[in-house]
Amino acid sequence: MYAYSIRTIGNPELYKAIDKRIENYIDSGEVFDYPTLSNMIYYMMFRNNTNSKIWDAIIESTLAQDETLPIVYYKPFKYSRFFLKAHFKDKDISEYVDKFYYAD
Numbered sequence: 001m002y003a004y005s006i007r008t009i010g011n012p013e014l015y016k017a018i019d020k021r022i023e024n025y026i027d028s029g030e031v032f033d034y035p036t037l038s039n040m041i042y043y044m045m046f047r048n049n050t051n052s053k054i055w056d057a058i059i060e061s062t063l064a065q066d067e068t069l070p071i072v073y074y075k076p077f078k079y080s081r082f083f084l085k086a087h088f089k090d091k092d093i094s095e096y097v098d099k100f101y102y103a104d
Contacts, residue, residue: 015047019049022057023054030061032061034065034069034070034073037058037061041058041076041079041080044058044083045076050088055084058080062077062096062100063096069100069102077100
């Protein structure tokens with residue numbers, strides 16, 4: 001997912017299929033782990049994707065994690081804060097930001 005999103009090298013139909021697949025996982029109640037969330041965040045930001053359903057699922061899956069965010073996955077979460085503030089000005093992401101503030 002991450003590799004196909006860099007510099008928009010993929011086919012637009014591929015991106016639609018990836019988005020649809022992610023939405024299917026969301027609809028089935030999937031809770032994503034930190035490695036998957038990290039890749040999804042990079043994918044969404046590189047594609048400048050503002051699909052609210054997917055971003056809400058990323059936020060909810062992050063909040064559902066019991067363990068502390070491993071430091072190796074910290075960077076995309078940090079960048080997502082700025083992306084979300086720029087594209088979803090009215091969305092309250094304070095709990096989301098607090099969740100990865102103390103990455104370990």
